[in-house]
Amino acid sequence: MTEEVEIKEGLQGVYIAKSSISKVNGEEGKLYYRGYKIEDLAEKSTYEEVCYLILYGKLPNSKELDSFSNELKKERILSDETIEIIKRMSKKAHVLDTLRTAMSSISADDPEPYSSEEEKNVHKAVKIIAKTATISAAIGRVRKGKDIIPPDDSLGHAKNFLYMLTGEKPDNKKAKLMDVMFILHAEHSSNASTFAALVACSTLADIYSAVVAGEAALKGPLHGGADEAAVKMMQAIGEPGNTEKYINEVLASKEKIMGFGHRVYKAYDPRARILKKYLDEIDGNGEEEVNKLVKIALNTEKIMVDRLGKSHGIWPNVDFFAGPLYMHLGIEPELFDVIFSSSRTVGWCAHVIEYWRNNKLFRPLEEYDGALDLEYKPINER
Amino acid sequence: MTEEVEIKEGLQGVYIAKSSISKVNGEEGKLYYRGYKIEDLAEKSTYEEVCYLILYGKLPNSKELDSFSNELKKERILSDETIEIIKRMSKKAHVLDTLRTAMSSISADDPEPYSSEEEKNVHKAVKIIAKTATISAAIGRVRKGKDIIPPDDSLGHAKNFLYMLTGEKPDNKKAKLMDVMFILHAEHSSNASTFAALVACSTLADIYSAVVAGEAALKGPLHGGADEAAVKMMQAIGEPGNTEKYINEVLASKEKIMGFGHRVYKAYDPRARILKKYLDEIDGNGEEEVNKLVKIALNTEKIMVDRLGKSHGIWPNVDFFAGPLYMHLGIEPELFDVIFSSSRTVGWCAHVIEYWRNNKLFRPLEEYDGALDLEYKPINER
Secondary structure, three states: OOOOOOEOHHHOOOEEEEEOOEEEEOOOOEEEEOOEEHHHHHHHOOHHHHHHHHHHOOOOOHHHHHHHHHHHHHOOOOOHHHHHHHHHHHOOOOHHHHHHHHHHHHHHHOOOOOOOOHHHHHHHHHHHHHHHHHHHHHHHHHOOOOOOOOOOOOOOHHHHHHHHHHOOOOOHHHHHHHHHHHHHOOOOOOOHHHHHHHHHHOOOOOHHHHHHHHHHHHOOOOOOOHHHHHHHHHHHHOOHHHHHHHHHHHHHOOOOOOOEOOOOOOOOOHHHHHHHHHHHHHOOOOOHHHHHHHHHHHHHHHHHHHHHHHHHOOOEOHHHHHHHHHHHOOOOHHHHHHHHHHHHHHHHHHHHHHHHOOOOOOOOEEEEOOOOOEOOOOHHHO | OOOOOOEOHHHOOOEEEEEOOEEEEOOOOEEEEOOEEHHHHHHHOOHHHHHHHHHHOOOOOHHHHHHHHHHHHHOOOOOHHHHHHHHHHHOOOOHHHHHHHHHHHHHHHOOOOOOOOHHHHHHHHHHHHHHHHHHHHHHHHHOOOOOOOOOOOOOOHHHHHHHHHHOOOOOHHHHHHHHHHHHHOOOOOOOHHHHHHHHHHOOOOOHHHHHHHHHHHHOOOOOOOHHHHHHHHHHHHOOHHHHHHHHHHHHHOOOOOOOEOOOOOOOOOHHHHHHHHHHHHHOOOOOHHHHHHHHHHHHHHHHHHHHHHHHHOOOEOHHHHHHHHHHHOOOOHHHHHHHHHHHHHHHHHHHHHHHHOOOOOOOOEEEEOOOOOEOOOOHHHO
8 A cells, every 4th residue: 555645836826935025916906025015116216225125124224235236346347267158159159048148157256165154155246246247248248249348337237238238338218127136026925936936045055156047947938938028029019909819819729828827927017107107208218119119018017908908807917017118128039038037136146035934855856757677677687 | 813823844744746766764764766676776887877867766777777887977977168167166166066067167057957858857957966076076086186087998987987096997896985985975855955956947047956965955065065174083983993083072061972973863874874884895805094093983882873763763874984985986075076076966866857748837935034125315414
C-alpha cells in the first residue's frame, strides 16, 4: 500500500512565506509596495525613492534619499570584464542571455558576495540595481552597432538610463515616463522569477546568484515578453482604422489578444490604468509611428473592455500599454524585457533579504512513477 | 475575518510533480537512476552511458552509445567568448561564479535556445554536459595560472576531463574513479538546484537558462560545499592518530562533523558506501598526503558509525568520502563544487525536459503581513 500523494501543480494556492514587500489585490485591482498605493508612487515618487522604499520598508527623508541616490550613481560603472561580455555576446545572443551573463559577472568584483548582514546585502542590491541599468543600455547600444555611453553623474536613474541608451538627454516629461515604467515593474510579489530567486537564495547562495536565477526565469514567454508581443500585434494592425476588424478576426479564431487578462488581476490592472493616462497624453503628440500605435492601443482597449471587461473579467494588463510608451521613449521592442528585468532587480533583492531572515531551504518532493530494481544488462545484450 | 493560511516552509513534504528520473529511498539507503541501482551503474557503467540513461530513460545499445559519446566529444569545444570569460573572471571571482557566468554564455552559440521538441532539447543537454566539463577543467587551470588544455577526442569523458585539468592522461584506475564521481553526482531528484532549474524552465525559458538557475542555487553552503568542508576538517586533523581526539572535541562542543547526516538518507548513503570501497583500495597506495587523508577518513567513519550510526541514524554521506578521492585524482578542494555542478547538469536537463511534458508555471503565494493604504507624505514632511 502506498500513501496517496497530492501534487501541487505550479504550487498554485501554496503559501511559501510571509512577506511585507508588496500586496497584489487581484480582485479589486489594487497594488501596494510596502503599504503605499502604486498610484501614489507612480505619480509622486521616483525609481530611486521606490527602490529605497522596497529595500528598507519605509520612504526615505531627504538626507537618506540623497545618500542612496549617490550610492546608486557611484555603482553605475561596469568593469571591463562585464563590458567585454556585452560586446562579445551581443553579436549573436538573445538580449536576455547577454543580460543574464553580464549580470552573472558582476559578483566577480565583490570579494564577499555572500553576507549574513542585512545592511551589507542592501548595498549589494544597490550595486545590482545600478549596474543592471548600465548593462541594459549598453546592450541596446551594442546590438545596434553603436558605442557604449558611460553614465552621467549629473542625471538621475531614469534620465541617465535614457541618455545611456539613446545618446540624448531626455526632457522632463520623458524622464518622468521612464521613471514610471521602472516603478511599475519594480515588484510584484512571488511570481516565477522572484520565486526562482528565493529558491536559489534558500541554499544561502549570494544575492547575485539569486538575481541571476530570477533573470533565468524571466526569459520565458509565460513570464516576460507580453509587452513585446502586444506591440508587435499593434504593428501588425498597422492603421488605427483596422483595429476592430483585426480584433474580430482574432477573437473569432479563439486566439488571445496579448496584454489582456492576468493570472492574478481579475479587475483592471492598476498599472495599466496608470499607463493609459500617459497614452491619453501622448495621443496625437508623438511621432507618426508612435501616434498610430497609441491610437491602436486605445482603440483596442475600448473594444476589449466593452466586450470582455465586466462580462468576462478580462482587462488590459501592464504589458498591453507598455509597448507604445516605450516606443515613444525611443526603446525598441527587443529591449522591453531587458527593462522589465532591470526594473525588477530591486524586487528580487528585497525578497532575498527578507527570506533570509527566516531562511528555509526549498526541498519539495516528486512522486516517483518509474521502474525499480531493473537488471543491468551488459551492452552487447541490449 | 481572514482565511487561515498554512505556510509550507521550504515546501517540505509538498509534491510538485511526478518524475521517473531517480528514486531516493532515504529510509533504506537506496538510490536508483531510471530504475537501475546506483551500485550497478557505478560498478559497470560510464558517465556517458549514465547520461544517456538519465536523458533517454533507457540504457543505450552499442550503436546508440557510440553516437552519443561522439556527440559529446564534438560538443566539448568552447567558444572564444566563453574562454575569455573564464580567463578574465578567474583572476578574482569565486570558481562557481565563473562557472555560472561561463555556462550562461554558451547559449549565445545556439540560434534557437528554446525548443518545444524534446529531441532537440536532448541535443542541447549534450552540449551543456560536454561544455561544462571543459569549462570546469579550464577554471581549474586558469586559477593556477596555467594554460587551458583543449579536449582530446581520443579520450572518454572522465579521462579527458582529468587530462584537461591536470595535463596528464590518467591510468585506467583513476579514470574509473573519476567516472564514478561523475556518476554518483549526476542526479538526485528535486533538491534545491534541480528545483531552481524547474522554476526557471516553467516560464518556458530555455534549457540553458534553467541550468544557470540550477548553478545559481548550487552555490549555497546548504546545498554544495560539504565535501570541501569535510576534507578541510581532515586536513585540520592532520595525522590519523589525532582523529579520535578531534572528533571527541567536536562532538563535546555539540558541533557537526561535516559529511555526516543527510536530509533524506536516514541509513548509510549508498553513494558513500560505494566510495568507501575506493578508499579502502587506495589506503596506503596513494601519495603521502592522500594516504593520511584516507586513513583519517576511514578512522572518522569507524568512530562515527559506531557512536551515531544505528543509534542516531547519522551516517556518512557522499560528501564525506569524496574529498580524499578527489585529492587522489589531483583535484583540489576549491574545485569540488565545480565538479559536482558539472556532474549534475545532466540531472537538471533531464528534469527540465520531463517537466515540460506537463508544464505548469510555478506561481506560489506569499502571505502579506505588511501595512496597507499608507499615506504618501512629501519628502520634506518625513
